Amino acid sequence: MWRATLAAFAGTLLTCATAPLVTAQPPEYQEYVSLGDSWSAGATLNPALLNAEFVPLGCLQRTQNFARQVAEALNVPTFRDAACAGATTEDMTVDQPLGKDQYPSYNEPQFDRLTPDTDLVTILIGGNDVGLAATVRTCITPNPALSPCVSRFVVNGVDQMTQRIEAAEPKIAATIRGIAERSPNARIVMLNYLDGVAVGDPCYPIIPISPTDVNWLAEKLSQLNTMLAAVARQTGVEFANTYAGSVGHDACRAPGVRWVEGLIPVTADPPGPALPFHPNQLGVDHQASTVLATLGG
Structure with missing residues (x-):
């Protein structure tokens, strides 16, 4: 009996001695900064979902926006989220006033969050530079x-929104260069915008925009996303194509299917107030999964 017990004990020691040690892998990224506008902030009107850890409440930043999900998934030790509703490329380097809502304040220049040690940056910007988000509301008609x-916007065959998109391209490119100058070792990932309205598939009067204007808006969104992809190529940064997987989840779809909310400022995902024509939590989750897939995580 004792011989059997000793033999078993010796076998255990041998197994322990030859088994490889399992050590925790250090995080791949040490310092992650998120930049951008309301679609980057995951902007919400639900007070229970607002987060003011990194920015004023007026930025309408969502507690579980895509950047926070990415930071958590990658276990990044240092994370800062500068994204703010209403931001343009100008707000990367100047204070952004936030005095037009119930949370008056200002967001400091978003680039102030970048350091030479920043090794991961995500950015979604451009919609406010061309005024596309604000334009959607002016398309509403009885x-x-x-x-x-x-x-x-289309006067004598000239589309002024197309001109705005073309004029914004060098601003976006300059923004990317500004990131690289401040954080030369950073992996930079640019996002585009989700599918908000579908070509040839209006849902009037649920969204009271005419079929002609719906098709025009969808075309302008496509042009904006194409421009962002071109900037990513020109500047050599990575591109997280969130639009591609969002087709069929536009604002005309049923609750639980749509990833972008329509005119009515409420959402079922999760239940509560919503920011019209902005992603709900399902859309935000898609942004997160697309960024992680782009990073290979």
């Missing part, structure tokens, strides 16, 4: 035969 946006 008469589906009217197309106030096309009538306003």
Whole structure:
């Protein structure tokens, strides 16, 4: 009996001695900074979901926006989120006033969060530079035969929104260069915008925008995303194409299917107030999974 016990004990010691040691892997990224506008902030009107850890409440930053999910998934030790509703490329280097809502304040220049040690940056910007988000609200009409946006922006065959998108391209490129100058060792990932309205598939009067203007808005969003992809190529940064996987989840879809909310400022995902024509939590989760897939995580 004792011989058997000793033999078993010796076998255990041998197994322990030859088994490889399991050590915790250090995080791949040490310092992650998120930059951008309301779609980067995961902007929400639900007070229970607002987070003011890194920015004022007026930035409407969501507690579980895509950047926070990415930081948690990658176990990044140092994380800062500068993204703020209403931000433009100008707000990367100047204070952004936030005095037009119930949370008056200002967001410090977003680039102030970058350091030479920053090794991961995500950015989603451009929609406010061209004014596309604000334009959506001006397309609303009580008469589906009217197309106030096309009538306003397409004059003598010249599309002024297309001109705005073209004019914003060098600003986006300069923003990317500004990141690289401040954080030369950073891996930079640029995002694009989710599918908000579908070409040829209006849902008037649920979203009271005429079929003509819906198609025009979808075309302008496509042009904006194409421009962002071009900037990513020109500047040599990575591109997280969140739009590609979002087709079929636009604001006309049913709750639980749509990833972008429509005109009515409430959402079922999760239940509560919503920011019109912005991603709900399902859309935010898609942004996170797309960024992680881009990073290979």
